[in-house]
Amino acid sequence: MAVLGPIFFSCIAVDKSLGSEYVPESQLLKVETARFRLPVELKTLDSLQGTSMVYAVIGSFNTSEFGVAKFGSAGNVCPNSTGLDLGKDVKVLSTSMTLTLATANQTMSTTTTPNSYYNNPYYSSYYSYYSYYSYYYPTYTTTETTSSIERTSITLEPSQVGTTQNFHVYRLKKAIDSTKAYTSSLTADDYFPEEINSCAVTYFGGDSVTFHLNNEYGAELLGSTVEERDSLQLFVKNHGGLYITCDTPPAVDAGRLNLFNVGGITINVKYNFQPTWEEGLARKDTTATFVFGYGGCLNTASYSSKSLETSQQLEKLHIEGGAGINPYVNIAALKDSLDAWAAKNDIDPSKVLISKATLIFPFDFPSDISMIEYRYPLYLFPAYRATNKEESDEKFYYPYSDYNLSGSSMGAINRSLAQYRCEVSSTMQKVMNSKKEDLGNKYDFWLYPLMYEEDSSYGQTYYYVDNYSYFLGVINGPKADRYPELEIIYAVMD
Secondary structure (H helix, E strand, C coil), rough: CCCCCCCCCCCCCCCCCCCCHHHHHHHHCCCEEEEEEEEEEEEEEECEEEECCCCCEEEEEEECCCEEEEEEEEEECCCCCCCCCCEEEEEEEEEEEEEEECCCCECCCCCEEEEEHHCHHHHHHHHHHHHHCCCCCCCCCCCCCECCCCCCEEEECHHHHCCCCEEEEEECCCCCCCCCCEECCCCCHHEEEEEEEECCCCCHHHEEEEEEEEEEHHHHHHHCCHHHHHHHHHHHHHHHHEEEECCCCCCCCCCEEEEEEEEHHHHEEEEECCCCCCCCCCCCEEEEEEEEEECCCCEEEEHHHHHHCCCCCCCEECCCCCCEEEEEEEEEEEHHHEEEEEEHCCCCCCEEEEEEEEEEEECCCCCCCCHHHHHHHCCEEEEEEEEECCCCCCCCECCHHHHHCCCCCCCEEEEECCCEEEHHHHHHHHHHHHCHHCCCCCEEEEEEEEEEEECCCEEEEEEEEECCCCEEEEEEECCCCCCCEEEEEECCCC
């Protein structure tokens, strides 16, 4: 039998100062922490990108906080394939349009459709150029994309999932093109005021909804020329498209936002015709299918919340999302705080080296804790407005580039600490080291809901502003006990 003797553990002390006597005092960096109260205002977004190949966003809300928010979707219509042979002596029997609710957490699956390569929401949400490009390169294969969107039927509370909504369908006066890129681009002058749905359209929030359109519209689609049916671009140019809207809820604090799959919206025209491929054949019934959203649909939005804009420092700040009211930081005001701190501590801002910068946005839990799931975004992150010079001169909203830094939390909600934390080290380094007059409004930001898409085919994840959702989130303002802050961990270079 083996006998185990005493086992001894040695403890080795590590002297971290070893060699420090050879390093000049001027080269030693002292790491410290500083915190700054954020000057947060409330401001709506101007000209939010509205083009999408993924979602047709339709719905409406009526809330005591923000008033009315309405969402609609306009899209070009064309045959689902070229070379459609209609026979002769066509008589339309019925015309209908079906919208299919998108699947949560998955926006697209592998299939071949017009412009499907650019169905990636990252591209279609940011660059209307790709929608324009699709007119000339109409057929590609989609990829499967998993999204952070958890609900495609968005309500303010669970009991409103089955709320009834009345939809309306209108004819566009001309096709949607790249000049209509923003949620505010479409006006009443762009569509005819007469509805083409032949009867009331009531949607209860199910997997799909079907509209019955008047047969005059179906007859127009089938009355297209052979040349038009052979060219989707020509068909769209001559026949335009449709615009779908939703009534405002009569009750306050009610409503629903529906995200329909653009690839799942079809117009079916059932008709009777005389076959032409043989003599003496009896008349037949068949159906011609057309698609909505060729080249991307344009999601529109209008908000009553602009009157809530204020530069006053408040105790509570609302987050509506979309082009509605959201927390906003003027970077010049924050730069004033940074410069005042530097002057007080006899520090040259151009020599501050930031190892970590975090924006902290606390919130108080609502009385009904379940409202966190329905009214608060999963992610909040600084988003700024800039011109996309590479593709066009149009302005778009982008998250700060810090989102792609390794280990970034992307501003994910932290329920344990009741706060959103956004790592923005590289951006705050630029702000700290720049002169105020050189900053302009380049780094002004909205605290904005983000979403991400994971492209399984390419193994990439894309982050971008969430143009599709609606929220009633509330965070603490500058006058609250737990106020928004910028925390930096820094050293000063000699």
